[in-house]
Amino acid sequence: MKIGIMTLWGAFDNYGQQFQVYALQHFLRKNGHDAFIIRYEYKKDVRKKKWFEYFYTIKYIFDFGFICNQVKQRVYKAPVNSIDRRFDEFANINIKFSENVYKNIFELQKKPPEADVYITGSDQVWNFSDQYKPYENKIQAFYLNFGKDNIKRIAYAASFGKEKYGKALKKYVTPFLKKFDMITCREKQGVKICNSMQIESKLTLDPVFLNDKNEYLKLIDNVNPLENERFCLVYLLGNSTVVDYKKIEQYARENVCKIIFVPGKGFHQNIYEEIYPTPTEWLWYMNNAEFIITNSFHGTAISVILKKQFSVLPLAGKNSVKQNDRIYTMLELLNISSEHIGLEKNPLSIKTNWTSVENNIKTLNRDIGLLAYINREEKV
Numbered sequence: 192m193k194i195g196i197m198t199l200w201g202a203f204d205n206y207g208q209q210f211q212v213y214a215l216q217h218f219l220r221k222n223g224h225d226a227f228i229i230r231y232e233y234k235k236d237v238r239k240k241k242w243f244e245y246f247y248t249i250k251y252i253f254d255f256g257f258i259c260n261q262v263k264q265r266v267y268k269a270p271v272n273s274i275d276r277r278f279d280e281f282a283n284i285n286i287k288f289s290e291n292v293y294k295n296i297f298e299l300q301k302k303p304p305e306a307d308v309y310i311t312g313s314d315q316v317w318n319f320s321d322q323y324k325p326y327e328n329k330i331q332a333f334y335l336n337f338g339k340d341n342i343k344r345i346a347y348a349a350s351f352g353k354e355k356y357g358k359a360l361k362k363y364v365t366p367f368l369k370k371f372d373m374i375t376c377r378e379k380q381g382v383k384i385c386n387s388m389q390i391e392s393k394l395t396l397d398p399v400f401l402n403d404k405n406e407y408l409k410l411i412d413n414v415n416p417l418e419n420e421r422f423c424l425v426y427l428l429g430n431s432t433v434v435d436y437k438k439i440e441q442y443a444r445e446n447v448c449k450i451i452f453v454p455g456k457g458f459h460q461n462i463y464e465e466i467y468p469t470p471t472e473w474l475w476y477m478n479n480a481e482f483i484i485t486n487s488f489h490g491t492a493i494s495v496i497l498k499k500q501f502s503v504l505p506l507a508g509k510n511s512v513k514q515n516d517r518i519y520t521m522l523e524l525l526n527i528s529s530e531h532i533g534l535e536k537n538p539l540s541i542k543t544n545w546t547s548v549e550n551n552i553k554t555l556n557r558d559i560g561l562l563a564y565i566n567r568e569e570k571v
Contacts, residue, residue: 192565194219194226195289195306197333199233199314203278205428205456206473207489211313213286215347215398217406220287222562227287229304236295236328274467281470285410296328296337303338308565310345311335313377313398318352323360334367344370347561348377348397350517351384361388373564378520395559396524399492400552407474407496414475416468423448423538424480426473429457431508432486436462438534439484446539448481455487482538488517495525496552498545500538502531525551 196216202208212228219226282288293299311317316333319326331337335344356364368374368390375395376382385392423443427434443450452463453473459465468476474493477483483494486504494501506514522529525548530541 192224192307193305194224194308194310194565195229195304196226197229197231197309197311197335198316200228200230200282201234204274204276204454204467206426206453206470207428207455207487207493208314209278209281209470210474210493211397211399211489212282214400214402215310215313216287217285218398218401219565221402221406224565227289227304229293229299230288230291231293231299231332232295233329233332236332238325238328276467277469296332299332299337306338306342308343308345309335309338310347311349312346312375313348313350315350315352317349317364317381319356319360321357321360323363327363330364331367334364335370336367340370343372343565345561345564346371346374346376346392348375348395349381350377351381352514352517353384354380354516355387356384364388365390375559378516380516393559394520394524396521396552396555397489397492399489400496401556401561402496403549404496404498407493408478410471411475411478414471416472416475417451417479421446421448421481422451422476422479424451424453424476424483424485425463426453426455426477426483426485426487426490427458427460427504428455428487428490429459430486430506430514431511432504433507434460434486434504435534442482442534442537442539445537446481451476451480484534484538488521491518492521495521495527495548498543498548500541500543502534502536502538504534505532524555 198212199208200212216226216228289304291302291304311333319330323330365388368385368388374385374390374392376385376392377395377397379394382392382394423446425439439450450463452460452465453468453476454460454465477493477499478497480499483490483499483501484504485491485494485501486506491501491503503518505511522531527543527548528541530536531538
């Protein structure tokens, strides 16, 4: 079948986003489907706010953590973002995109991508503010409000990235959700939001888990950026996080490792030398590290797939509860110890039954039955 996927794409320093884009379409193509990413330019498809809508953002003026993070991003954004990590090269080789580029929802609706199935997800494709009016175009696009009615619509591991939707936003999106044939969410709070709209949904893993370790290792057959050195990998995104660098150094010393630091999504620090690997080099570092420390959801997920010991640093600040739920849900689904959260223990001292984890992944994927659902002849 021909399958068009709507997701967040176009990253240049967010390795997790790049690999979740790769994962779903690669899995579907490996299983005989003509899957492709719909090149929708979602970042630009936002209408200008009306004057009174700016009052909603005034609250951020009084959020000290938000201000500090924004200042840091502005100071370091230009030099860090100017470094070419060759994400485009990886995408051109490993990801199939639609021939057409869609600049807005109107182009999607006027000449929709030809497909038998549309899938939205994964990542935070449904993370919208209750002050949603400026984002109506993006909402319609990621809720698949385009194409013929007889096309199957599936949400796979869609994430809301928040604890709840407001009443008006629920009312706006419910008609779109009712057109879906299958809805799965990546977090427990996502299932609750769907339930609050009387929409049936199931909890599932992120699509990076659809491919096993051996499938990812094929990408790094000819990659070897570092010769015969023991190292731990620190991979941090530019989200608000408390980082205990002394603990990291302690664990590195205890395990006779050098520290390799990879920043992503605008993160920057002045303690360690930073490197800026390509996506395949990043995957090589992940696979060959003695242990991994990250605040990234997908960094954690890839650590699990590669069966690497890790510590995940929870996000801090006012949005931390809703943002951390995706990590807590994943660890709970896979029955992975909460000792991996934070830096209380040396990552290599935490015992993990990787055989059990691998079996849990297979069971969860089988129970959702994405391929079986796609292959159904009838539309629900």
